[in-house]
Each structure stands twice: as structure tokens, then as C-alpha cells.
Amino acid sequence: MAYNNFRINFIVRTILLAGSIFAFFYLFFKTELTMTLVLVGLLIAFQIVAMIHYVDRTNRVLNNFLESIRYSDFTRTFQVESLDSSFDKLKKSFNEVIKDFQEVRAEKEENYYYLQTVIQHIGIALIAYSKDGKVELINNATKKLFQVRSLSNIQALKEFSPELVQKLLTINHGENSLIRVQEKDELLQLSVYATEFKIHNRTILLTSIKNIQNELEEKEMESWQKLIRVLTHEIMNSITPISSLSSTITLILKDLAKDLQEQNIADEHFETITEVEGALQTIHKRTDGLLHFVNTYRNLTKIPTPTFSIFPISHLLYNIKGLLAEEMKSKGINCVIQIEPESLEVSADEKLIEQVIINLVQNAMQALEGRENPTIMLKSFLNKRGRITIQIIDNGQGILPNVLDKIFIPFFTTKPQGSGIGLSLSKQILRLHGGNITAYSEVEKETKFTLTF
Structure with missing residues (x-):
């Protein structure tokens, strides 16, 4: 108009x-x-x-x-x-x-702004970047995972993990990869998935990164528990009748020997009966040993449900130091406690966590035998991701790299009299607390067990 x-x-x-x-x-x-x-x-x-x-x-x-x-x-x-x-x-x-x-x-x-709010709220790390590594978008989960305030280029993550940087720069559309990152205080298993799209003739990669270490350990522990239940069930079904029969036959032989003695039968019969009785006693002893062995490993599947309470970590660590003070003194071991802040508290089952730490301290005491200036440090603090952490550190002989990866596997032990369930039990207790336990060691320098809640 x-x-x-x-x-x-x-x-x-x-x-x-x-x-x-x-x-x-x-x-x-x-x-x-x-x-x-x-x-x-x-x-x-x-x-x-x-x-x-x-x-x-x-x-x-x-x-x-x-x-x-x-x-x-x-x-x-x-x-x-x-x-x-x-x-x-x-x-x-x-x-x-x-x-x-x-x-x-x-x-x-x-x-x-709605999309930005959703992206920042997501708990999985998201990075949008071009093929040359120039970052266009990251969310808060990414900053928390990599402990950075900002990220302009993927190359800036080399200090965190060169393997991760290489994978991010070469990953293809739809590819899903698993990257293992070993930090001193924590082990990360990063699941990386990439999606590729174009904006104004520019190719952009949107990559999601999630730490699935807890999920992997949860599945691993469930698998071990199922295996232990099956093995203990089958072993018990087989051993119990053998133990019972050996006891019954032993009683029968004793009665038979008594009858032969009353009838003045030749001595060679007594010798034969005695040999058989000795063999049966050996069988009975071994079956009792196997039953004890099975009952010991049943502990891995019968950990009580934690009773949570809030308590100061200082009370826990100083109590453990007092319990083991005499033994440490006799071995010349210096025990140092460091808590920052001193008022740090944790929500957990105090008795179960005390059991875990005592087991780790005793292992450290064994590793310090024959060492100069043996020292055990009990340390607690908030780690860089804001999680409550307790560390047991010793300056003992250390753990070899090929052994370090196996120490939490049930039945695995390097001790002649070890059962191989102590560390497995500790790991499962931490899992029931929603936490984790990791080990870091430098041979002939130090060993560090880290409990993260």
C-alpha cells in the first residue's frame, strides 16, 4: 500500500x-x-x-x-x-x-541460551573443535575433568595426556575409543566418542569424554563375585562329603582295629590299618584346609552393608596410629599424620574404613623391613576435583610395574603366606562407599595407596 x-x-x-x-x-x-x-x-x-x-x-x-x-x-x-x-x-x-x-x-x-544451559549442565565432558584442534566450545564438565579454566586448542591437553590429544586429532566420525590416563592420585579410563558435522563449510567435531573407571571396576567386581560364588559352591559340594566320609571311615577303622586286637589277629593287619588310618587323617586334614580356604574367600561376597555416619578424619587416623604404635615403635617406623584442613570430615562406615587403612598400613610396614629411615605417612585432603582423599604413603621397596596392575585382583599375592584377598576386600569396601582405591609406586622410592570418597 x-x-x-x-x-x-x-x-x-x-x-x-x-x-x-x-x-x-x-x-x-x-x-x-x-x-x-x-x-x-x-x-x-x-x-x-x-x-x-x-x-x-x-x-x-x-x-x-x-x-x-x-x-x-x-x-x-x-x-x-x-x-x-x-x-x-x-x-x-x-x-x-x-x-x-x-x-x-x-x-x-x-x-x-537454553542450549548453552543444557550443555553446561550435562555431566559428560563435551568439546567442539575444528580439524586443526581449535576449540570452539567446552562445557563445565570438561573444565572439571581436565582442571582448566579455558581451552583454546586441543594441543593444550598434552600435559594431561599426549595419547588423548593424538586420539582427539585423529578420531573419525562415529568412532568410540578408550583412553587410559594414570595420574599419581587417580586412574582414569576415558571413553571418547566423536560426531562430525559441518557449519558454513567448516568441519566441526563434537566429542564426548566420560570417565568410566567406576563403571568398569563395578562390572569387574561383580564378575569376580559371581565367579567366587560358583567356585565356592562347587568346591563345598565336593569337599564336604569327602571330609565327612574320611571321618566316618576313620571311626570304622578304629573299631575294626579294636576287634582285631581282641581276637589276637596278626600284627601285619594292624600295620595296614594304621597306614590306611594315617592316609585318611591326611585327607581329612587337607579337606579341612580347603574348607577354611573357601570360607576365607567367601568374605569377598559377604561384606556387610556400610552404616554411614559423619566423623572427623583426624579421629580415624590418630586412632589407627595409636593401635599400631607399639608395633611401629618396635620396628623403628616413623608415622606422620597430615590432614588439611584439620577439620576435614567424611561420611562413611568408620569401622570398615578403619579395617581398610589398617590393612594398608600393615602392608606398608612389611614393605619397610630393612629400609633406612622407614616412614609411613597418613595424609588426607581435598583433591583437585574436590573429593575427600586419604593416602597411605611409605618409602619402602615399592611395587614392580608388572605387579602393580594385578594387586587388586582376587587371589593374587606376592607374599608366601598371603591369601590375596586383602586389597580386593579393600577395593570392594570403597566401592560400597561410592569411592575408589588406587595404587601408585616408584620402585625403591615410594608406594602410595589413595582412597577417594
Whole structure:
């Protein structure tokens, strides 16, 4: 409508200008009215200036409108004085278009902030980056996982894990990989999954990274428990009858020997009975030993449900030090306790955690035999991810790398009289607390067991 009014206005102005020009030439050639001719000439000049101003005014408004769209500046408005003129109607139309753009932009910004909120709220680390490693987006979970405030390029993660950086730069669309990262205080098993997409002819990789160490250990522990239940069940079913029969036969042989003695039977029969009785006693002894062995490993599947309470860690560690003080003193071991802050508290089953730490301290005492300046440090603090941590550190002989990976496996032990369930039991107790236990060792330097809650 505004365009039609503009066209009519322009046509009228053109006709009036053409009429004025015709009158000017008519007066010039046909009359001697000089003054009138001058007035008509001035009228023509005024009409030309007015038409130029009218068209230029429209162009300026149109140019401002197009610049607003080009630079996404929708704060500009066009002042409408009256709706009677076509020019003001044009302004009104422009204002309505700008208002529509403002609504669309506001909706897009709301969607953007909504998406940002969702991304930041997700507990899985997300990184969007280009093929050259330039990072375009990370969420809070990424900052927490890698302990960074910002990340501009994937190469900046080399200090954390060169293997992870290499995988992120070479990973393909839809690929899922597992990266193992060993820190001094924690072991991370990172599951990495990548999705590739394009924006404005740019290839972007959106990668999710999740630490699945807890899930892997949970499944591993469940598998061991199922295996132990099956083995103990089958062994008990086989050994119990043997133990019972050997006891019964032994009693029968004793009665038989008594009868032979009363009947004055030859001595060689007594010797044979004695040999058989000795063999049966050996069988009975071994079956009792196997039964004890099986009952010991049943402890891995019969850990009581933790009774949680909040208690100061200082009370726990100083109590353990007091319990083992005499033994440490006899071996010349110096025990140091370091808690930061001193008021640190934890929600756990105090008795179960005490059992775990005592077992680890006793292992450390054995590792310190024959060492100079033997020292055990009981240390507690909040780690860099804000989790309560207790460490048992000794300067003993250390654990070989090929052994370190196996020490939490049930039945595995390097001690001649060891059962191989102590560390497995400790790991399971920590799992019941929603925590974890890891080991780090440098041969002939130190060994560090870390309990994380």
C-alpha cells in the first residue's frame, strides 16, 4: 500500500513538473511575459528540488532499513508523524518488519541460551573443535575433568595426556575409543566418542569424554563375585562329603582295629590299618584346609552393608596410629599424620574404613623391613576435583610395574603366606562407599595407596 501511494505521488509530481515545463516553453516562445516566465522557471526549479528531496528521503529510509538488516541492528526505529502520507506508511511498514526481526532474534537468543544451559549442565565432558584442534566450545564438565579454566586448542591437553590429544586429532566420525590416563592420585579410563558435522563449510567435531573407571571396576567386581560364588559352591559340594566320609571311615577303622586286637589277629593287619588310618587323617586334614580356604574367600561376597555416619578424619587416623604404635615403635617406623584442613570430615562406615587403612598400613610396614629411615605417612585432603582423599604413603621397596596392575585382583599375592584377598576386600569396601582405591609406586622410592570418597 505504501509503495502504491509512493508511485501515485511520484506520478502526480512528474505530471505537474511536465506541465510546468510546457508552460515555461509556451511563455518563452509565444508571449512577452518575462516576469511570469521567471516565476514559472522558479516553480520548475522548486518542483525538481522537491522531487529529488522526496525520492532521496525515501532512499535514505530504505538504506537505513537495509543496513539495520545487514548489521543485525534492530534497535533502530522510524518516526511516524502521520499515516496520511505514503512516506509515513512506508516507515510504519519498516517498523513492523524490524519488530518481526526483533522477535525472531529474541527467540534465537533464547534458544541459544537454553542450549548453552543444557550443555553446561550435562555431566559428560563435551568439546567442539575444528580439524586443526581449535576449540570452539567446552562445557563445565570438561573444565572439571581436565582442571582448566579455558581451552583454546586441543594441543593444550598434552600435559594431561599426549595419547588423548593424538586420539582427539585423529578420531573419525562415529568412532568410540578408550583412553587410559594414570595420574599419581587417580586412574582414569576415558571413553571418547566423536560426531562430525559441518557449519558454513567448516568441519566441526563434537566429542564426548566420560570417565568410566567406576563403571568398569563395578562390572569387574561383580564378575569376580559371581565367579567366587560358583567356585565356592562347587568346591563345598565336593569337599564336604569327602571330609565327612574320611571321618566316618576313620571311626570304622578304629573299631575294626579294636576287634582285631581282641581276637589276637596278626600284627601285619594292624600295620595296614594304621597306614590306611594315617592316609585318611591326611585327607581329612587337607579337606579341612580347603574348607577354611573357601570360607576365607567367601568374605569377598559377604561384606556387610556400610552404616554411614559423619566423623572427623583426624579421629580415624590418630586412632589407627595409636593401635599400631607399639608395633611401629618396635620396628623403628616413623608415622606422620597430615590432614588439611584439620577439620576435614567424611561420611562413611568408620569401622570398615578403619579395617581398610589398617590393612594398608600393615602392608606398608612389611614393605619397610630393612629400609633406612622407614616412614609411613597418613595424609588426607581435598583433591583437585574436590573429593575427600586419604593416602597411605611409605618409602619402602615399592611395587614392580608388572605387579602393580594385578594387586587388586582376587587371589593374587606376592607374599608366601598371603591369601590375596586383602586389597580386593579393600577395593570392594570403597566401592560400597561410592569411592575408589588406587595404587601408585616408584620402585625403591615410594608406594602410595589413595582412597577417594
